[in-house]
Amino acid sequence: MGFSLTHFFVFLLSVMQDQFPMKKIAFVVAPYGFGPTAKTIAITQQIIRLSKIPKIVFISQGPATEIAEGINLFSEVWNIDFYNSHALCCISDDCDVLVFVNTSRHILRLSSFASKKLYFVDTLAWVRDKPIQCMHLLDAYFAQEFFGYEVSKQIKNRSNYIPTGIISQYINDQSTRSIDDGYSKRSVVHLGGFFSPAMLKDSDIYFLNMVLIMLKEIEHFFDLILPPYMLPKASMIPENVNCISCSPDEVPRILLDGFISLTTSGIEHTYESILLNKPTMFLPPFNMTQYLQLVHLNRIFPGSVRFDFSSQFESISSNNLDTSTFRIQSMGVDGIWEKQFNQLKAFLQKKFKSSDFKFLKVIHDIQSEMIRNIPRDGAQVITSKVLDLDF
Known part of the structure; x- marks a missing residue:
């Protein structure tokens, strides 16, 4: 058997890590x-x-930590008060590297530990008109691309800015499911953004039940992906809906067997659905980032949004995402979500009843062409930098 370039890379990495051991990496996760x-x-x-690092730590709050504990990937999982910097400082005291994922909270405080390397993974760089305040303290700022949306020049001109492609697990993007024979199959419904300290109390339950009411009245079968803690909150599950509780690493397998992906407009699931060759349509926005993403997705993927959303939420300021999320959820519970779900339901009822899926072919082709030009090596790029593999 020959000695490939990959074998040499892994061997060289092993030698480097033996000489310069890194003991512990902590992820601080929004x-x-x-x-x-x-x-x-x-x-x-x-x-x-790619490495022999003995400890990888996951630090977050609430259901995110339950998901992390359930996949047996991290050596430590900490469920902390996310607004308490003291707790985070104590947990991360012996870490060599801190990677902040979608949260800049506490970076300023932790930057006082001179021996630590600090990295920030940002999926919202595209929506920022200027750099985050602590960007100058970071060893690298990874900005995930969002369907060709141009990142601010103020951010791009910083020396630690690193443009980053899709950050996803390795998945096979060649689905064997044909759009034309998909009517007899189940479609996949995914609800994102359901756990957040800023969330309006019980707005997740209201939103979930709006989804279930809509699906009940559509002549089709659906697999509804929910985090484990949400299953007991579903008031009545219709006969045509199968609720699946799973972790993020199991989602691609479920998607692969689906017909349509019907999802809230989070970056993660949108990318994953399209990579798996699924025509992707969008649900009403549950939070502010989903609304901002929906505006862009509606523009680049015509036909994928089948309800009115711009006139209701466009007056909400996005300066503070927690505050604006609370406002969107308050307006949603007060009646806007019901109107939006009724509009989407009427469209889907008509299409499934008539088996008219030509519109899906159009959506699929546009989405496939758009994603073809986006690098898929985001996780590899970040790992290479974090492990100092610049050789």
Whole structure:
């Protein structure tokens, strides 16, 4: 058997790590839905594949930590008060590297530890008009691309800015499912952003039940992906809906057998759905980042949004995402979500009843062409930098 370039790379990396051992990496992960946790999992899998680092720590709050504990990937999982910097400082005291995923909270405080390297993984760089305040303190700022949206020049001109492709686990993007024969199959529904300290109390339950009411009245079968803690909150599950509780690393397998992906407009699941060759349509936004992403997705993927959303939420300022999320959820519970779900339901009822899926072919082709030009090596790029593999 020959000695390939890959074998040489792994051998050289092993020698380097024996000489310069790194003992512990900590991920500080925003407690806002599946996305940040899924990206952390993808990066961690790369680190484990390429390194001998003995400890990789996951730090977050609430359901995000339950997901991390359930996949048996991290040596430590800490569920902390995300607003308490003292707790974070104590946990990360002996870490060589801190990687912040979608949260800049506490970077300023932790930067006082001169021996630590600090990295920031940002999936919202595209929506920022200027750099985060602590960007100058970072060893690297990884800005994930969002379907060709141009990042601010103020951010791009910083020396530690690193443009980053899709941050995802390795998945086979060649689905064998044909759009034309998909009517007899199940479609996949995914709800993102459901856990957040800033969330309006019980707005997740209201949103979930709006989804279930809509699906019940559509002549089709659906697999609804939910985090484990949400299953008991579903009031009545219709006969045509199968609720699946799973971790982010299991989602691609479920998607692969689906017909349509019907999802909230989070970056993580949108990328994953399209990579797996699924026509992707969008649900009403549950939080502010989903709304901002929906505006862009509606523009580049015509036909994928089948309800009115711009006139209701466009007056909300996005300067503070926690505050604006609370406002969107308050307006949603007060009646806007019901109107939006009714509009989407009417469209889907008509299409499934008539088996008219030509519109899906159009959506699929546009989405496939757009994603073809986006690098898929985001996890590898971040891992290479974190492990100092610049050779």
